[in-house]
Amino acid sequence: MKKSHIIPKSLIPESKSFVIRKQVEPYFDPTFHLHPEFQLSYVVEGEGNRFVGDSIKPFKANDLVLIGPNLPHVWRSHNPYFEKDSTLSTTVVVIYFHDHFLGETIENKEEFERIRHLFQRSQCGIEITGRTQREVSRLMNDLLLLKGAESIIQLLRILNTIALSDECQLITDTHSKSYNTEAETDRMNKVYEFIMKNFQRKINLEDVASIASMTCTSFSRYFKSRVNQSFSDFLKEIRIEYACKLLKEDKMNIDRIGYECGFLSPTNFNKQFKKVTGKQPHQYRNEYQKMVIEPYHQYH
16 A cells, blocks of 8 residues: 555656756645655745654744655644635745766765765755855755756755855754654654644643554653654643744733643743743743844834
């Protein structure tokens, strides 16, 4: 039986060295998946949580990430993107390629040593920031319009820019590599999907363990080995990430935000929020507003 999350055929046609696409969709594909191709993704528009291996981080526009072969990943849009009457939209520019897109050249010629090293590091996923992010996203947009040898030269320019940059952070640990089987990814996909759909209400460990077809004890052990943190800490982080987003939007009061994010009492919300961020929710909101207002006053 074909698993829906494993992309069954190559993402790159036989006749091409690589593929670049600009995708505009109501939301990102919410399926945790993996594939044998390298993937360079530049988020033009959209917000949510990015899962790469055992790492979970919020993403928004200008997120730029290089992922090596068979590293499980998903960019999951926030829940409002999935609502029926949502007017939200996402845009991503993505490049798929193999390490042999120039034949064997990259493997054994010294001119490609830096790019070869970049490919090794991409096994952990690489987040690209700062000036490099701005330069690479510009080059990717230009590449959408190029054909023939020009396009190959441009892809090399992109990879070389990343390879020479010191604005690249590894996203995950290599230890998660041993879990990247089809069945594992399928199981984690079900777990992630359940959590992301239901984190705003009370979630029992029993519910999630049964989705993974495990006892509570073995699920707790499995989850920790897979995601590098306990299930309760993971759930708390997802809730706090969402709380940060709502606090920045400044559309509802703090107690209400706590309930919206699945915390059962304002006291518990304040306590957990401080534990994760080091600040009280009202302090976080005030500091964010100050940060937004100050640059505005500087230029007006």
